[in-house]
Amino acid sequence: MSLSEQIMADMKEAMKARDKVRLNTVRMIKSALMNEKIKAGHELSSDEELTVLNREKKQREESIEEFTKAARTDLADETKKELAIVEGYMPKQLSEDELEQIVVNTIAEVDAKGKSDFGKVMKALMPKIKGKADGKAASSAVRNHLN
Template identity: 55%
Template structure:
């Protein structure tokens, strides 16, 4: 089942269950996917869908951080709910241990020895973990392994 089919089915279910918040988030995600397809002028590949979903998660996490700093608990709670819904459509996230293994393997593949080569490592690792790990966590682990 494609992502759009899943979204449509979940949207119908949310309507039946009168889950307004979930319905709203599903509609936003669906709109983002459709806008990206229009922008590219073609059907989205699984990889492109992952990119859109990752962007949606990142936007919400950034906003969550800002609202939390500003003390806007009402908006923080709303964004946490939205994040939970969007994350349902992402692939299973890698644990820190699994991610650490991938980082170690990639560093040896690339032959990186210092933090100066961090860009090469990040360029090699991000396609491997796309949609399965947060970029800031990957960055942190790469820095730890290279120091």
């Protein structure tokens, strides 16, 4: 089942269950995917869909951070629920050990020697972990191994 089909099915299910948070979140995801499809001018590939999901996830994480700073726990809690729904559509995240192993392999693959090769390692690493690991965690792991 494609992501679009899954979203449509989940939207119908949320309507029947009268789950407003889930329905609104799924609608936002559907809207973001549709906007990206129109912008691209073609059906989205799974990588493009993943990029849209990552953008939605990041927006919610930033919102939670801002709401927490402003002491708006009500909005932060609501956004955390939305974030959980968005994460449900994303591929399984890599564990720290799996990420470390991919970083070590990539460093060996590009024959990186030191800090100056950071960009080269990241360029080779990011396509491998796209949607499966956080970019901040990946860059931190690369820095640790290149030091």
